[in-house]
Amino acid sequence: MALPANFLDELRARTPIAAVIGRSVKLSRSSRDWKGCCPFHGEKTPSFYVYDDHYHCFGCGEHGDVITFVMKTTGASFMEAVEDLAAQAGLDVPKPSPQAAQAEARRASLSEVLEAALKEYQLWLWGQEGRAALDYLRRRGLADDTIRRFQLGWSGEGRGQLAAALRGHNIMPDQLIEAGLMKQGERGSADMFFGRVMFPIRDRRGALISFGGRIMGDGQPKYVNGPETALFSKRRSLYGLNLAREAVRKGARMIVVEGYMDVIALSQAGFGGAVAPLGTSLTEEHLEEIWKLTPEPVICFDGDMAGQRAALKTAELALTQLTPEKSLKLLRLPPKDDPDSLIKRGGKQAFEAELVKAQPLSAVLFDMLKAGQDLATPEGRARFRQRLTDAANSIPDKMLAGEYRTALMDSFFAGRQRPAAGRGFAKGRFTPSPPPVLLPPRSAPDPSAAQVRRARLMLAILLAFPALIPEVEEAFARVTLPDVDEPLREALHGFVSQAKTLDSASLFTHLGSLGLGEQARALQTQANVEFRLAQDASPAEAVRNWWSLYELMDFSIDMLRMQRDEAQAFWLANPQDRAACDRLIRYNQLLERARSGAAGVEEF
Incomplete structure (x- = not known):
């Protein structure tokens, strides 16, 4: 039996290809990717490149994913390679069964349902009934080419409109419910989205997995995302990832923002590496996905208090996964600004001017942890020191944890002692001034x-x-x-x-x-x-x-x-x-x- 596509996607996602290949090939960093001498033909100059989800040799043309690499280098069959990688990733290989076959068929069916709905949403947006929605997107500064590239649509105003439109394609309401496009209520099934601009959500490979919808105007909730389904998991999905992957490979900076419109506005302005979580804070799975593409993404938060809280939460989560090869930068925008509003007001140059201000996590962590702390009492200072220590200790790499402890504690003591002239900060370390020493009137050691x-x-x-x-x-x-x-x-x-x-x-x-x-x-x-x-x-x-x-x-x-x-x-x-x-x-x-x-x- 063919293995379910979602299982193979999960296996590839949980198996860092560079780590697997690095066991038998000496790899070195090459910008955002890795390179080494090809294991499939003898060479002295590296032409074998490893990307986030595949490898390619520009010398002999060998190409494939992590499963292919194991098969070709060990002689294993497809199933043997899958079982070996699954054991390393802690996954159980699905057993052949009628139930597994049915589940895979349902997933394929759900993909077809979503694609059919997308066509209807796009037709409605560009038709007479979607004129108000199209005008709204244009007022938000989006060009028609951008609207088409992101395949934006309109859900229609009438309840049951989608079900009626898809009935001619032999798609029934129970399929729409399973795909997350309708929901079952006390009075029967109802559309999940109506009166909203529609944003298709795709996985890293470009497969359609769900939708998000935004109301026009100031109603609540402003944004609605599709529910969890067999295809869609919010904690694993990032809006715009399929487009950002290609842009990052071509040299774009990876920028993590808060919403759909931020991603689209940045992409239209030339920042193609933008992605956003879908109604959740960044998760461990999100960071793993991002770090596959770049070792130091820029996390961009709005300048309001909610943005500051989100930045701190992300920083504390990132510490638990930090390594010398994986870090991040933080960019805090001016108050009341987000990328969309900043670009609308000042264009590409305005965001570029802010982007250069992004700082490494190590440079801003102390101030982030210090915000709101009571340092006026010994008890408050002790609690703060413990917080600094706990933050450093959460880093799994011991050497890196030691570096962060040193930096955080140096900042802590720098704030309590005034260095004398000629002393103080030197090469990032704080050297306290010695107490004054009264020397006797005789020759003394220096x-x-x-x-x-x-x-x-x-x-x-x-x-x-x-x-x-x-x-x-x-x-x-x-x-x-x-x-x-x-x-x-x-x-x-x-x-x-x-x-x-x-x-x-x-x-x-x-x-x-x-x-x-x-x-x-x-x-x-x-x-x-x-x-x-x-x-x-x-x-x-x-x-x-x-x-x-x-x-x-x-x-x-x-x-x-x-x-x-x-x-x-x-x-x-x-x-x-x-x-x-x-x-x-x-x-x-x-x-x-x-x-x-x-x-x-x-x-x-």
Whole structure:
């Protein structure tokens, strides 16, 4: 038996094709897509491209979807490939049965019913009875070509008008009810839509799955979407996705807006990558669908309070799915504006001017979480800090979560302390000013020079013992290095995120590929001579020395307390993580020594 089309669509949607192909083909990012050397013919220059739902080799012409790839690379039959992918996606393959065959036949029948209704709606819009609706769309600024491209229609005014029109096509009211075009009431069946401009809703492949309708004027509800059916699920469907996919592949920005008219207005103005949810907030399924097309979509919300609430809800949902490869930007329009009204007032240039203001989630999350918080009391500040910690901990990628925790807490403490001249924000990190120190009238050590020497020695220890990096990485991010050494710190971070083994030889190979090998060797030579860094030290000795240097850095007690709290929150969320437990112990020790006055700025 042929498998149901909806099951195969669900299987493809739940199986990221790039992840499947990436198991056997080394892929690298190419704009919004992926590329690699073709597995079907020998080549040295990549000509094999992987898109959101298919692959294509421009060298040999091989082409297909994720099921085809598994079949061709493993020799599996169609059913074997489907069963393998379904097991990975957590789906049950439908068993052959008369009921399954009937369900598939009903789905095909529903598609035919919807297409027949669409033809009637379009005929009515362009006929005499739809003149008022057509004039309304033109007054809203839509060109006739745009109205035809989006296949807009008119539902008619009379109840039962659609059923009467389709009766000649042997389509009965019970079929219209099943398709979501009519509803059963106490007095019999009635049209779901009447007196409304009609918007066809299509799935990602362009199949018609439902309709939405907008009333002309100020009545309520302004918009009505079709009900859930065998074809239509609101939490999985995005208006305009079938058209946006093609536009995004050609280089358009993907922009998520709030409504039908926003999508159409943006498309008409040249922003073809616009989509909108259908009467719901963005869902996990929506974000997954969007991220298949682009790693960083722009989420555009209206400038009113409802838009701000929707933006925060979307941001908090996105955090639970964020990875280093998947993020988003947020664009807040001016108050009382939406994309449709903005374009109508100022044209394409007005929206372009706003679009360039879109900011990464990491840049706006703190202010979004801060809105409405009471920070006037210790209790309120504590609640806010907990909210910041919870937001960062909701990110599944531990390294990315650590970066967000650092950024959020830096912003929190930056708002409470005024940095002295020449200090403060440096390369995105907040460095608190040390307390004033009264020096005796004699030659004294230079604390700033000592700070630099300690920081460089800490870096040299990590170059010699890269296996220590995961344990100290978050703490090291707060250490101020000379500008010349910042590229080495960034290179260590990149090495840990991709290396299979954390040994010094692999690290220096990585540094050499970045052009940093000579600089790293020079620093090690200086450490061996000036700092007497022992080459035969054990990792345990090295990490003890590293933390000993760290406690001599001029951090305030507030900063150490914040670091301890972050480490504690992370350990509570990951109680089996031994390194997290060790970090928490270290921070408690450092904080206790600082409170007792045992740690301070000393000559190294």
